Amino acid sequence: MVKKKMGSAENETGKHISFPIVGIGASAGGISSFGAFFSAMPEGVNINMAFVIVQHLAPDHKSILTEIIQRYTTMKVYEVKDGMKVEPNCTYIIPPNFDMAFINGKLQLLEPPSPRGHRLPIDFFFRSLAHDQHEKAIGIILSGTGSDGTQGIKAIKEEGGMVIVQKPDTAEYDGMPKSAIATGLVDFVLPLVEMPSKLIAYANHAFFIINKTELTISQKHENELNKIFIILRSNVGHDFSNYKASTINRRIERRMALHQIEMIEGYVKYLQQTPEEIDALFHELLIGVTNFFRDPDAFISLEKVIQKLFVNKLANDTIRVWTAGCSTGGGSLLNCNPH
Known part of the structure; x- marks a missing residue:
């Protein structure tokens, strides 16, 4: 049954959008998962979120995913065009044979650099979403094989976002859900029918109720x-x-x-x-942040100290440097030539 479409507000605010962006990743078994997810979405409610679907698609076939998803939701559903603005109460679907990123409130399409079989389009999109929208980034992992999305949810959690994963025993293929859960970073592991209500409750509390009461x-x-x-x-x-x-x-x-x-x-x-x-x-x-040079003032101070180590050193002299333990590794000792 095709539902009546819900209108949406024009987004003119660019990067500083006021609503959360929900990235949904799936591969094998994803179509049935999408249907169950959107069917559970309450009707007549201003969701005030945007949904972006990243599905593993055959690069040489026209996708009918847009038409399929539209059967299950009142929201407008679009296949993404390069530079498309994201608006609340809309769903956006990646086209075949593209990677997709989010920047300044828009979806950008990129030709994939890797051959089919080596691409991780969900990770690619989730990372860009996290870096652009920070705590307003939400990642959902549904049915699929492999581990695509696992690195992406790490980026989302580093930026203060939220992650939901389909309960593995309800997924047609449980590889992607299990890989995500193994990170220990997943906020909710739920059957599809429970996801929309949990998502709406979280978004209302995190972005709307709290903001109103300051x-x-x-x-x-x-x-x-x-x-x-x-x-x-x-x-x-x-x-x-x-x-x-x-x-x-x-x-x-x-x-x-x-x-x-x-x-x-x-x-x-x-x-x-x-x-x-x-x-x-x-x-x-204790979530580790993987960005190097993340605190520029500290590295500027360190640079001044390091420069003093090279004063009066000859070309064949050796400087011994100890790197202290960090979030994901221990210390190491290395030699470096002063020139």
Whole structure:
């Protein structure tokens, strides 16, 4: 049954869009998963999100995915054209034989550099979405073989976004869902029929309700933050009290949004009553960021120190450098020629 289309507001704000973007990735078995997902979407509701579907498609065949998805949703469904603006309450579908990226509120199509069989279009799109939209990036992994999307959800979580994965025993092919779940970074593992309601509840709390009430963690919540630090230190042995405040606050606010908890006092109680949330918050705070030179001021200072090491050195002299442990590796010792 074809449903009546829902109108959408024009997006003229470019990169600084006010609504979340939901990337949905699938390969084998994806079409039936898409149908079940959109069929579960409530009718007559202003979703105020945009959906972008990245499906593994045969490069030499015309896709009919747009027509198929339109049968299950009231939203307008488009096959993406290069430079297309993204609007809320619309769904966008990658065309065959293209990689797709998101930048400044628009979808860009790129000719893939790798031959078929070596491409990871879901990872490619999820990474661009994360880097552009940060906490407004949401990634969903549905049925499929292989591991495409796994690296992409890591990027989304690094930027403070949210990830949902189809429950493997409900997927026609469980390779992609299981690979994503193995990262330990997935927020919700759900059957398809439960995804839309969870997604809407999260988005309303994280981007609309909180924004309207201006509920943010600030200095006046110092006592509650200290209680959270005490709970973490008592249970996992790590002291986060001297970590960067903006990062700590953003990650705690995200956990509150996931559980629709509006007051930080309520989140403290939830931590005390829910041991698995302590572990989830701990891992959330330790999500490694893979961008090198991420803190430019520190590297500028380091450059000045390194320059002094080369003063009065000859061409054959050796400088020994120890690289300290980082998020995903240990220390190492290497030699470098001063010239």
